[in-house]
Amino acid sequence: LGWCNLTEGCCDVLASVLRSPHSELRDLELRDNELQDSGVRALSAGLEDPHCKLHRMGLSGCRVTQRGCDSLASALCSNPSHLRELDLRYNHPGDSGVRALSAAKLDTLTLLVDHGGENRTKPGPRKYGCQLTLDPNTAHRELSLSEGNRRVTHTPGREQPYPDHPERFEYWPQVVCRESVCERCYWEAEFSVSEGGGWVYIAVTYKGISRKGEGSDCRFGFNKNSWSLECFKPSDSDKLSYSVWHNENQTHIPAPLPLPQSRSV
Incomplete structure (x- = not known):
């Protein structure tokens, strides 16, 4: 049920499934839904029921x-024997939330968390x-960086006085970021x-994209990398075309729509 536009109101129904003595549900994947704390509270009411046999929950x-x-954490203390994995990545549990879960879980439970900060509470x-x-x-030497890079x-x-560096793009006017990104990341770029x-x-x-020469192996979008x-x-025209x-x-x-002086993507 990941990416299904579910909201907190759906969680009471899911909790009733978890409480059912006839439920065969063992893996409940709910990633990237706007459940929030109230939805998780409703799910916890099902998770703590002794009839719940769930092995994995993805939040x-x-x-x-x-x-x-x-x-x-309260639900895990009440019914600790079945859940094997709880995925809480890309949320904002805070140190106290992580401590509460760590104190409640059994050695057999894998707890997946990260510390993305308050950004994790934003919608979408x-x-x-x-x-x-x-x-x-x-x-590239014909690119000028400003505003803290x-x-x-x-x-x-008009070339910039950059020193020689093995990672500098030699032919194509390109630049990459200091930070590497992986898994799920979001950013906006404004351009004019x-x-x-x-x-x-x-x-x-x-x-690992090549930096030297004018071949397609160095040009963004013209290679497999x-x-x-x-x-x-x-x-x-005042209209943009995109590819x-x-x-x-x-x-x-x-x-x-017609292009303003600047636009974000």
């Missing part, structure tokens, strides 16, 4: 805080938000295009 990305963890994909900064050691400007014909038109490329890539969103504004590139394959996607 990753469900906006659970310390209060929800306290409810789960913003719960996976991360802060990224650009790496000046990778920036969070802004990049293309400066054609001059009135004369131009391109903006926003990409994700493996760190990278994916690129191309945003193009022609000189005679996604991967391994030299281009996929056009519908254009949005």
Whole structure:
């Protein structure tokens, strides 16, 4: 039931299933639903019932805080013998929530948690938000970094005084971030295009992408190690066209409303 747009109101029904003496449910995956603490409290009422034989519960990305963890900890104390895995990653249990769960669980229970901070309580994909900064050691010399390495400007014909570095892009005007990302991450990029038109490329890539030369192995979206969103504004129009590139394959996607001076993606 992951990614099913379930809300806290559905949890009473699920709890009744957990309490049923005839239930064969052993794995309940609820990741990325907006259950919140009130929904987890309702689920805990089913989890603590002696008829509950659940082996695994997935609550990753469900906006659970310390209060929800306290409810789960109480349920584990009441009915500790069956649950083998509890996934609470991408939530905000806080130190006290983790302590409560750790104190309640048996040695046979695997508890999966992380410490993403208060971002984890935000609705939708913003719960996976991360802060990224650009790496000046990778920036092409015609890219100028500013605002604490969070802004990049293309400066054609005007090279920046960057020192030599083995990770610097030599031909293509590209730069990558200092931070590596994995699993579920969310960020926004704001960009602007001059009135004369131009391109903006926003990409994700493996760190091992080549940096030297002008081959496709160095260009975002033109190899198997990278994916690129191309945003193009022609000189005679205020509309953007969008394409996604991967391994030299281009996929056009519908254009949005007329382009303002800046836009976020």
